[in-house]
Amino acid sequence: MARLFGQRSLKTGQPPGTLVHVGQRKAEEVTINVARYDATRLEERRVDHIAECLALADETLITWISIVGLHETAILAEMGECFGFHPLVLEDILNTEQRPKMEEFGDYLFVVLRTIRPNEEGELEPEQVSVILGPRYVISFQERHAGDFLPIRERLRGAAGRLRRQGADYLAYALLDTIVDSYFDTLEGLGEQMETLEEELLAEPSRETMQQLHHLKQDVILLRRSVWPLREVIGAMERGETPLIQDATQIYLRDLYDHTIQVMDAIETYRDTLSGMLDIYLSSISNTMNAVMKVLTIIGTIFIPLTFIAGVYGMNFRYMPELEARWAYPAVWVVMAITASAMVFYFKRKRWL
Helix, strand or coil: HHHHHHHHHHCCCCCCCCCCCCCCCCCCCCCCEEEECCCCEEEEEEEEEEHHHHHHCCCCCCEEEEEECCCCCHHHHHHHHHHHHHHHHHHHHCCCCCCCCEEECCEEEEEEEEEEEECCCCCEEEEEEEEEEECCCEEEEEEECCCCCHHHHHHHHHHCCCCHCCHHHHHHHHHHHHHHHHHHHHHHHHHHHHHHHHHHHCCCCCCHHHHHHHHHHHHHHHHHHHHHHHHHHHHHHCCCCCCCCCHHHHHHHHHHHHHHHHHHHHHHHHHHHHHHHHHHHHHHHHHHHHHHHHHHHHHHHHHHHHHHHHHHCCCCCCCCCHHCCHHHHHHHHHHHHHHHHHHHHHHHCCCCC
């Protein structure tokens, strides 16, 4: 986190549109892949320079440019010059802590989303994905090779799919739909962890249980921060009147909006469930402590009269009749035993034991 803030400090005092990468370097090198297709043809290749992408542009084909790795600002600057993108768009692409949003710039749309997936340690890790939709092209920006869009490539390679017959707006929808679907997978994993934790919580909660509960709560908050603005993004695309999105794609955007609402409902349900589990944990700990205090109180109450009897006969008075009696010592023990037994019987009668 300190390193992230250190990178943010590089932008202090810089004019708007200054290209500074904010975030971690998650890819070893920047890769640029281009796919051009229509209903009958598909071409895929990897290029080294953005200028090659512009040379491959064809008015008769849909072009998808996939850029993985955002740490080389020179590539983004070259892309801005070739395609005429606004400097603030390039700045938002490099700032990997952006809030999901959608902005319209006349001849193209700029969309920012966030994916949430578990890393090798099993912890959820966010990643920013930016998408630019043009008249006949889509440009996607990812921080690393995660395989999120691999199903889209497989669908493109299948000539019978709807994706090959639709325009660039449908390709942008397919990319967004893949990201939203990944939230369901993440929620499913969280749900399994919550079920296991709930069983442990009801059986024998421990300090580790509380730590896992707190960790799950942070994961749900992270998901909520990523999904909540996404509803506004999809809703703006659905209700927008931009010519870049055809009427045939609007119905798919409405379906995507419904999926986003489902994800949000699931996240809110998980939040409520985790809050209830936290209350159960606190109640369980409180009940355990109350049970311990109850036992100690009962033991102390039983020994109060016994301590009184022992204290009375522990006084060193010379004229105490019971001290001279032959059976005084066993008689005192009998009285103490009867007193303790009577108190235990009374406590059980009252169901305090």
